[in-house]
Amino acid sequence: MPARHDIDSERELWDTFAESTRDKVFDSEPVFCWTQYSGHGPGPELLGDPATVLEIGCGTGRALAYLARQGVKAVGVDLSPVMVANTTERWGPLGARFVCAEVLDHLRSNTDTYDAIYSIFGAVWFTAPEKLLPLVAERLNPGGVLAFSHPPAIPGAYGPQGMYKGGFAGKAMFTYRYSYTPRRWQNLLLKAGFTEVHTTILDAPQPGHIGTLIVNATR
Numbered sequence: 001m002p003a004r005h006d007i008d009s010e011r012e013l014w015d016t017f018a019e020s021t022r023d024k025v026f027d028s029e030p031v032f033c034w035t036q037y038s039g040h041g042p043g044p045e046l047l048g049d050p051a052t053v054l055e056i057g058c059g060t061g062r063a064l065a066y067l068a069r070q071g072v073k074a075v076g077v078d079l080s081p082v083m084v085a086n087t088t089e090r091w092g093p094l095g096a097r098f099v100c101a102e103v104l105d106h107l108r109s110n111t112d113t114y115d116a117i118y119s120i121f122g123a124v125w126f127t128a129p130e131k132l133l134p135l136v137a138e139r140l141n142p143g144g145v146l147a148f149s150h151p152p153a154i155p156g157a158y159g160p161q162g163m164y165k166g167g168f169a170g171k172a173m174f175t176y177r178y179s180y181t182p183r184r185w186q187n188l189l190l191k192a193g194f195t196e197v198h199t200t201i202l203d204a205p206q207p208g209h210i211g212t213l214i215v216n217a218t219r
Helices: 007-020 022-026 062-069 081-094 103-109 129-138 182-191
Strands: 052-056 073-078 097-100 114-120 140-150 159-164 174-179 195-202 212-218
Touching: 007 022, 007 081, 007 174, 022 081, 052 062, 062 073, 062 081, 073 081, 081 097, 103 129, 129 140, 129 182, 182 195, 182 212
Parallel strands: 052 073, 052 114, 073 097, 114 140
Antiparallel strands: 140 212, 159 174, 195 212
8 A cells, every 4th residue: 555645744743853853953063974873984975076966855954064065056855844944044154055845846846957966864765766766867967976875674674664753652743764675776776767876784883783774876
């Protein structure tokens, strides 16, 4: 049965997330990290040397602000108006631009193209890939890079996975995340028109802890 996304309900969920992460926006500095562990793993070099980037599901905006500070023309899209207001206030002066939109709608309606599009625990994890990946390919310049990261799939649990916000008590706010094996991600990307697909699961810095799936592909 396909996942049923209700945009208004999901916007409420991500607004709640934005309120809970306000300190990460206003009390931190720009940082670019693909993993959930500070200082662990590769950095923005996975994007190549882009002049323009789009982050889909940009969250706190810290990665986008890092790139903007390096002189990259940096645009981020996020579903939450609360998050976009926070990140625009905090990181806008660095040159980063934030757009409040649903990612599929934005990619369909906006004709701008980019040298790199990326997602760090963001929209690639929360959007049906058969809908998202072809649209991303259309918004990349020739030779452009798509890169993304999120936790690896739990063995045997693939495809859309329901996820409650804030545990199992309180108001029922939920969304879906999309988890696949590295091989499945490779096949999805090749089908969407990408080449030179690289997928890896980077081990956590502490043995036995959750690793990070990192993928990059060229249009």
